[in-house]
Amino acid sequence: MSGVMVIGEIRDGKVKKVSLEAASAGSNLSRQTGEELTVVLAGSGLDPLAAEFGKYGADRVILLDDPWLAQYSTDGYVSALAALIHERKPSILLMGNSVLARDLAPRLAARLGTGLLADCTEIILENGSLTVLRPVFGAKAIAREQVSGGSPQFATIRPNVVSLTAMDPPKNAAVEKVTPQTGEIRTKVKEVIQKEKEQVDLTEAEVVVSGGRGMKNAENFKILETLAGILGAAVGASRAAVDSGWRPHSDQVGQTGKVVNPKLYIACGISGAVQHLAGMGTSRTIVAINTDPEAPIFQKADYGIVGDLMTLVPLLTEELKKALAHE
């Protein structure tokens, strides 16, 4: 057992950012152990994607390239990856946390008979063992954990916790094609329903603009979308806004929604209940706009303005438009 292996994820023909982050984290570990960093991609037509990982420290890229893996299926990916991992025996296995990882990683860990440290915000080696920090209890506590039984030591990394710096020059990663072990896929994809416009993925976004009860209706979210458009941001919502039917549940940030970890989180008309903080408390900079000066969000925000968001948000949009245009 040796080496660090990273499972890369592809979406819409591109490598997901969180996969590059996982490769960076893996590269950092492999440098310390003096072992190889291998990135594995599963899918179809993968050749053009292999080079990307050299920039983030991969020594080797394995392509499990087969039409059978063109579309994600739990059965297909678990059997192809488990067979490869059995053969290569990495000591550490990493993956970026995502909806796909939440589906794949636990089942893969169960098949490999190993533990899984999910949604980690820090990954280090301690006396040679993979050691992680993970937010638990709605981010109200941080657990320090290790894999104590089974191999490989498996962890998934929360988006935006690893800062990405491309290596210059990139590593010349060896590309290896491996014929995947196939098996029965029991589930059948009947349809994929895309949202109308291509949005920035909420969990990976570097800037998130969120609205809460103070938005008053669905219509008013337009001003947040305009602001988000200027910033290349994703739009989120509090539970109150989702339960009022103003936004879909997929936009909800919080303990019963998504966890976001952006550089900048702008909370508009959100009071800041603990359940909301569970979903955005690790954001690097938090801005709050709220009419209520007593709102708990101001206790967590780096910057706040007390006032009417219907006035303040359009002003902020204009001001940012000007500021960003100067660059």
Added chain:
Amino acid sequence: MKIIVCIKQVPDTAARIRIAASGKEIVTSELTYVVNPYDEYAVEEALRIREKTEGEVVVISMGPDRVSEAIRTTLAMGADRGIHLRDSAFEGSDPYATSKLLAKVISGMEYDLILCGKQAVDDNASFVGPALAEFLGVPQATVITKLDLSADRKSITVEREVEGGKEVLELPLPALVTAQKGLNEPRYASLPGIMKAKKKEIKVMDAASVGMAPDEVGEKGAKQKLISLSLPADRKAGKVIPGEPAEAVKELVRLIREEARAL
């Protein structure tokens, strides 16, 4: 249809979390517990399917004495019976050990469909659903927001939330699905429901009655180890920017860009 729902009892999401002197546990003396919110969607969906097809909904949970309250809550919602996995040997279980235990119990039962919540809000692992499906060898669909049973009751079609949209999947039964918010609106237990629940069976099973050896369960069966728990760094309240809206916004943009360097 025979339906099994796996639930977890977790601290109330509004609870304040304090760390015990051991540094490995939270202080539980003042905590109130609830059924994990995502598991409520799982229970509700199971009840709705049973209402259409007849059959039985069995709720299973592992944990100390207090867990019987969580099971009782689901019986009051309408579940038929409960199984409480309770043994001091189960202490220190991680999600892996829990999945193995559940798989052992369920492999001795008849079932068409297993439902779990997509994730427990306390340990944030989202492990048990897919791992249980693996140990039982059944197909899975996670984070589902819609479930339709086929006319012949041999398959289900589910909608699941994926990045950028939704995926519609068909699975042959038996299968395991994990519930996401949006699947349904869980009912509250009615007073007659609560009265009836008092008479419903909760079968208590320990390691021996499940057929697991003591070294396969709890800490000994675990694959991950907690080294310590700590509180997150407290965020300090920052600046509230005073002034007229236009001025305040100007200053905010300056601070975001020059001080925080967030843009």
